[in-house]
Amino acid sequence: MKKINLGIIGCGHWGPNYVRNFSAMPEARVVWVSDLKEERLAHIKQLFPGVKVSRDCNRLINDNSLDAVVIATPTVTHYRMAMRCLRAGKHVLVEKPMTTAVKEAEILLDLASKRKKTLMVGHTFTYNSAVQTIKELITQDKLGRLYYLYSSRTNLGPLRSDVNVLWDLAPHDVSMFSYLLSCQPVKVSAQGASYLRKGIEDVVFITLYFPHNIIAGIHLSWLNPRKVRELTIVGNKKMLVFDDLNSANPIFLYSKGVIRKQISLPYYDSFREFQYIIRDGDVTTPKVAMKEPLAAECRHFLDCIMAGKEPHSSGRDGLSVVRVLSAIQNSLEDKGHLKEVR
Ligand SMILES: NC(=O)c1ccc[n+]([C@@H]2O[C@H](COP(=O)([O-])OP(=O)(O)OC[C@H]3O[C@@H](n4cnc5c(N)ncnc54)[C@H](O)[C@@H]3O)[C@@H](O)[C@H]2O)c1
Structure with missing residues (x-):
């Protein structure tokens, strides 16, 4: 092989x-690693002595023996x-x-296809695996009709300087929501603030409007006392965290x-015509296979190359997420006004 x-x-x-x-997968061989920092290359060389390293990524890109680059x-x-x-x-x-x-x-997608x-x-x-289990629960209608979702992704740092917290963290939530709901948001709005560095938002609150009257919220922050990675989904049959x-x-x-x-009742003109009953049942913890998500992602990349098939997180999905992030950024710059995702 x-x-x-x-x-x-x-x-x-x-x-x-x-x-x-990739080093642990028999179908792959990590030939090159490139980084601008010598100390990062020394770290890799210590852990994986057989890997070639260079500060110049052209050495790697121009190596004809290389099939793929991460x-x-x-x-x-x-x-x-x-x-x-x-x-x-x-x-x-x-x-x-x-x-x-x-x-x-769009240019990358076109180039890859050509x-x-x-x-x-x-x-x-x-x-x-947990997200895939949630997808199954939704597909099997265990949650019933979905009302809304919200996600918190907060921590104290790590701060980035090339992009704001939206472009750093929201790709996780936007890709996860689209995967779970099998659709994209139609409209978005967002507000945020830059407390630590001018022009780089470190806290952002986003609202996404999906088809079928499903609403979703995302709270992102690099400036929060607690590390939180939590998603709540509310349906008319069950709720999930x-x-x-x-x-x-x-x-x-x-x-x-x-x-x-x-x-x-013989008449229907008072608040008594409906009764709302709170249903407070069991809390269960569905079994989730413990697997490293990145290992599954790496394996899938190899499978797609070998079979010539489109990945689950394809360039097309990448483009869809960038479309949503761009609309959110527009709203952020326009004081939270509603923006269509184009
Ligand atoms: N999927 C996930 O769960 C996940 C998690 C963390 C980070 N990320 C993504 O991974 C990327 C890197 O994040 P990070 O936290 O490792 O950042 P980082 O700043 O720690 O590392 C980036 C590295 O790239 C190197 N680099 C920059 N330009 C280079 C060049 N021209 N040639 C070679 N090396 C170069 C830098 O020297 C640096 O060591 C980001 O896009 C981030 O969004 C994804």
């Missing part, structure tokens, strides 16, 4: 996780990096968000709701 030769560009906080995962550099560099790799005939797995502009994402190369985006949450920091029991399913009962 021919191994897929890989290069990884960017080995700061996140990139080494790709090196570790891009884990800062967000603002994604477009140019991915463009160069696709032009050099490589399959590309680029971190989220795919780009910082809709036009750029060159017949796999273009995948690191929407890691769509490979998370996903706590990504609770690895033993990430999902709590509540048999709670409000039943609206019509009372048979």
Whole structure:
């Protein structure tokens, strides 16, 4: 079996996780790692002595023996990096968000299609077993008709300087919501503030309007006392909380709701014509297979290259997320006015 030769560009906080995962897969061989910082390369060399390292990513991009490149550099560099790799005939797995502009994402998608190369985006949450379990619960109608969702993604740092908290963290929630609901929001609005550095929002509150009257909220912050990674979904049959920091029991399913009962009265002109009954039932914790989401994502990338199939988090999904993020950014700059997702 021919191994897929890989290069990884960017080995700061996140990139080494790709090196570790691909190095453990028999179908892959990590040939090159590139980073601008010598100390990051020394760190990789110590952990993986067989991997070639360079501060110059061109050495890797121009190596004809390489089949694919993973891009884990800062967000603002994604477009140019991915463009160069696709032009050099490589399959590309680029971190989220795919780009910082809709036009750029469209160009990458077009280029990948013309060159017949796999273009995948690191929407890691769509490979998370808990999120996949929630998707099954929704598909099996266990939650009933969905009313609303909200997600909190807060912590004290880490601060980024190339993008604001919206472009850094919202790709997780936007890709997760779209995956769970199998559709995109139609309209969005957002407000935020830059407390630490002028022009870089460190706290943002977003509202997304999905088809079928489903509303969703996202609270993002780099300036919060608690690390929170929580998603709540409210349906008319059941309600659910996903706590990504609770690895033993990430999902709590509540048999709670409000039943609206019509009372048979001879007249219907008073508040008594309806009765609202609170249903307060059991709380259960569905079993979730403990797997590293990034390992599933890496495996899927290899499968897609080998089978020539479109990834679950394809360039097209990357473009959809960038469209939503751009509309949110427009609203942020326009004092929270409602914006259509185009
Ligand atoms: N999917 C996820 O769950 C997840 C989690 C964390 C980060 N990320 C994404 O991964 C990317 C990297 O995040 P991070 O936290 O590792 O950032 P980081 O700043 O810690 O690391 C980025 C690294 O890229 C290197 N770099 C920059 N330009 C380069 C170039 N031209 N050639 C080679 N190396 C270069 C830097 O030296 C740095 O070490 C971001 O896009 C981020 O959004 C995704």
